[in-house]
Amino acid sequence: MDDGRRRFSLAMVDNDELTLGMLTLMVRRLLPEADVLWTCRDGAEAAARCLSPATRPDVLLVDMSLEGLSGVETCRRIGAASPDVALMGITSFSLERYAAAVLDAGARCLMDKAKVRDVCAVARDLAGGCRPSTLSRYTPYVSKESAAQAHARLAATGATGRNVADDGERTREANSSAAALPDERSLTAREREVMRLCATGRSTREIAETLHVGESTVKTYVMRAARKLGARNRTQAVARWLVSRG
Missing domain, CATH: 3.40.50.2300 (Response regulator)
Incomplete structure (x- = not known):
């Protein structure tokens, strides 16, 4: 449009x-x-x-x-x-x-x-x-x-x-970005939800407001998801999550 x-x-x-x-x-x-x-x-x-x-x-x-x-x-x-x-x-x-x-x-x-x-x-x-x-x-x-x-x-x-x-x-x-991509099922439901919101381009603050949690909590979920996905940062974590979902 x-x-x-x-x-x-x-x-x-x-x-x-x-x-x-x-x-x-x-x-x-x-x-x-x-x-x-x-x-x-x-x-x-x-x-x-x-x-x-x-x-x-x-x-x-x-x-x-x-x-x-x-x-x-x-x-x-x-x-x-x-x-x-x-x-x-x-x-x-x-x-x-x-x-x-x-x-x-x-x-x-x-x-x-x-x-x-x-x-x-x-x-x-x-x-x-x-x-x-x-x-x-x-x-x-x-x-x-x-x-x-x-x-x-x-x-x-x-x-x-x-x-x-x-x-x-x-x-x-x-x-270091060549780590193998694990299955998204290694993430908890809340970690997957945070990744989904990250993929829409929302900021940490916006995600915290959506989920009714603190910004530090959101950062913790992102950090855990990134570690499970073998990613070194939020951007790569979202990319690996999107690809793992097929």
């Missing part, structure tokens, strides 16, 4: 196939005006697609923990070549670990990927050409440069740069 919102294209690169599936599902649910152009798991492939007019998205979500070409270097390569893609860094790990490097590499901001509603809101704002300062209500890690300014700086210094993330640690983080 056309609600009058400006349509835009969006793409995603994340090393975890389950997370990609979950994010795609949530983006289509929360951002009906966005066309998911493509998804991939490799930074170099994402950069190549962004540099082709036929496959260039308006907004690209870039996970920081990529194998091969890192998330930071993926942003740097794209940002140096073109100002036409709004780059959004996302991660399930500490934002502080990657913030300085990815903003220097041309990303508009760095987001917690578990906060899917906020990620979608920022993607919409970026596609609409908002000022960087307006994004600060969603994340403290926002670039002070415009896309054009970042592109000019990166083009002048070159697409390559020092990667401040530790390669060995990043590889271990990426490999």
